[in-house]
Amino acid sequence: MSLQPIRLFGDPVLVTPAATVIDFDKELRTLVADLTETMLDAPGAGLAAPQIGVPLRVFVWDVDEALGHLINPTLDLSEEIQEGEEGCLSFPDMRYDTPRAFRAVAKGWNMFGEPITVEGTELLARALQHETDHLDGILFIDRLSKADRKSAMKEIRESDWFGIAAASGLTPHIKLSPHDTFGRSL
Ligand code: ZN
Numbered sequence: 001m002s003l004q005p006i007r008l009f010g011d012p013v014l015v016t017p018a019a020t021v022i023d024f025d026k027e028l029r030t031l032v033a034d035l036t037e038t039m040l041d042a043p044g045a046g047l048a049a050p051q052i053g054v055p056l057r058v059f060v061w062d063v064d065e066a067l068g069h070l071i072n073p074t075l076d077l078s079e080e081i082q083e084g085e086e087g088c089l090s091f092p093d094m095r096y097d098t099p100r101a102f103r104a105v106a107k108g109w110n111m112f113g114e115p116i117t118v119e120g121t122e123l124l125a126r127a128l129q130h131e132t133d134h135l136d137g138i139l140f141i142d143r144l145s146k147a148d149r150k151s152a153m154k155e156i157r158e159s160d161w162f163g164i165a166a167a168s169g170l171t172p173h174i175k176l177s178p179h180d181t182f183g184r185s186l
Pocket of ligand 1: 087088089090130134186
């Protein structure tokens, strides 16, 4: 297991659809372990493989003190919507109101290739949707209202971190505020 640098917005891997996992092998289990370790260190409530530069359909979460992981997910969403703020570990210190389905049922596989179903509401449902979006190259700023998206882009352009990744090919490891517990990023 090893801690991996988190890719920041501007890195092309974040807007590239990830590939379906074919081999449920030792390498995949190492990926799940690395994702989990990196998410817990950040700390975040979820992390998808593209965020550590691995273009595969895998993500992990840590919601309500329960760790989980899912591979090759498909989502079934409620029509009922939840409002609330959302952040992303690939956008340090940014939070915006992001509407999401209130309930999500995710189907996929665990790292041993066994089929699993995960059902969640509120934060878990939000995490499942946010992370599945990452696998499709969709970012939370794509889900914002037009006005918020404009503010977010301005905040990104003015941030200390934006452009560093693109300029150097390296990504700084930025820790979120330790006070930010409920509002952990995804
Ligand atoms: Zn994210």
